[in-house]
Amino acid sequence: MIELSDDGGGIDRARVRAIARARGLIATDAAPDDAETDQLLFRPGFSTAGQVSDVSGRGVGLDVLRSAIAGLGGRIAVTSEPGRGTRFTLSMPLTLAVLDGIVVRAGGQTLIVPVATALETAALRALDRRPLGAGPDRSAGPQLVRMQGGFAPLCDVAAILGYRPAAGGVAQDRADDRTGGGVVILTQAEDGRRAALLVDAILDQRQVVIKPIRGGLPPMAGIAAATILGDGRVALILDPAELAGAAAVAAAVDDIAREVV
Amino acid sequence: MALNDDHHHQPGPDMAEFLSFCVGAEEFCLDVMSVREIRGWTAPTPLPHAPAHLSGVVNLRGTILPIIDLAARLGLPATRADGRHVVIVVEQGAQTAGLVVDVVSGILALARDRLEPPPAVSGGIASGCLSALSLLDGRMLRIIDLATILPGGRAAA
Known part of the structure; x- marks a missing residue:
């Protein structure tokens, strides 16, 4: 005050x-x-x-x-x-650093998606999914899902963050997976850009305390900050808008790599 | 200067103390003044697209601490860390980080005038990461230059 x-x-x-x-x-x-x-x-x-x-x-x-x-x-x-x-x-609030978060699991890691950015969640298999690219290898390229009356890029969080190799495009391996294929969280950034984040599971929703990552590490694309969970482990807080950008960069790099080959 | 091997007296102004520890089979030292604490290893949370030596981050009493695999940083095979490993929490200016090592062996006192600058050789393990060398009881002591080890340090730039 x-x-x-x-x-x-x-x-x-x-x-x-x-x-x-x-x-x-x-x-x-x-x-x-x-x-x-x-x-x-x-x-x-x-x-x-x-x-x-x-x-x-x-x-x-x-x-x-x-x-x-x-x-x-x-x-x-x-x-x-x-x-x-x-x-x-x-x-002012007692601390500036409290955030409502969706606790998710992706590629074996626990991550936080800010609730404020989330519009909707859905099971991937229930969604209308389309490859963006054309040609024989179209299923390996960027994919879109239709949510809330618009197409949103499907961002495989674990693959973008490098926790799991992006084998054959976004969630290609899980397209045939009968166990469920993951959960999609549709997010919208302040500027209106949407991204459909694909995670393995939604675990919880809770308030988390935002902690800066100390030690002079360079900023990481798609990571806003970190927090400490009840079990004492560190979980990273995602920045969905940046994550989608990071996915675009990764896709572009893949395209260049394919052209070179 | 007369060489004397009497290094066991109390550290005075011309003495410095070093924490010695093992990384794999190699022994290294750190200025004890830059060591904040030594704790057991806990599994770090990996960071996306981090270099191989940056194992991740852990919770150190509510702050988020980067963990560096010192072996990988020095060019040795990466550590498969488990509960038997030790994390040395170091401070350099405003930066804090944890270094994963195999075992901490002890504190050594050395006269400052017995520290030699590392020879300018390139290549090999730990080259460019040392601030000084010394000889103690026939052992060569390699003192690590923290500034080159920590993220955002000279080597990372």
Whole structure:
């Protein structure tokens, strides 16, 4: 919890309401109470500044601040007493490092998929699966699955991370596997890109504490961070968007390798 | 400087202490000041597409510690680590890592002026990973240069 206060004149609420009406942020006949009026300060495009410079007075600052704090799972509030001053209160979560995760198993390893990125889960064999490429070797190339009304690239997590060789394309060996063929988690990144992560099994859903990987290791594609499970072992937290990118790179390398051969 | 083999007195300002240990059949040393602790081996979580000597990461009291197979790093056959192996947790600046070795043999005190710079030979085991050599009771001591061993160190760049 962080509190910032001044002993100035406080928020001039009459002026805030007037500006908000003039800019169309509230209806002309609206009569917001004091708390609602104070919230107007955080609206995008709201500014009390008379003059706009290159950087100031554009009504961006508090809006950005509020989004940034909300993005970290915190809140910001403002209270003000006319003639006494204004107080901003920033409440942040106790730790920034807690994440809702799906605990999965892939290639013998336990991994975490952030719940926030997951849209849907399904058994692979229940899905409509199509090879992207053409030609005789089409089943070895990238594969797509149809989920939620769109095609998503099928990313075999264990193969992308090198825990299991990508023998003959994505999950080719398991296509004939009668035991189930794995579970697909459809994920969506902030920018809307989707990826269908293929794992062996979903084990659990739980909150995990995000731990940075110490020791100066280079960043690893597809790995966001790590956590420690209840049994004391380390599990890696996946970054689905990057993982899909890593898969694309791996596929491109495979293509080049095939052309060279 | 008179050569004297009396290395058993208390370490003074011109003395340095070294932890000696075995990697396979080879003996190496580390400056004791860079050693934080010694613990038993636990199975690390492998990292994707990591070099062969980077075995993975383990949980060290809530922090995530990279584990380096020192044998593989030095060009020896990779260690098939199990519960009998030992992990030396080392610190170099802000970096911490665990080195897998076979057995820790002891602490040796050496006069600093008896440390020789390693000869500039290329090739062979551990070349480029040593910071000094010394002779003690007829044994050649090879002191490992941590900066070249740790991830993000000179060798990894």
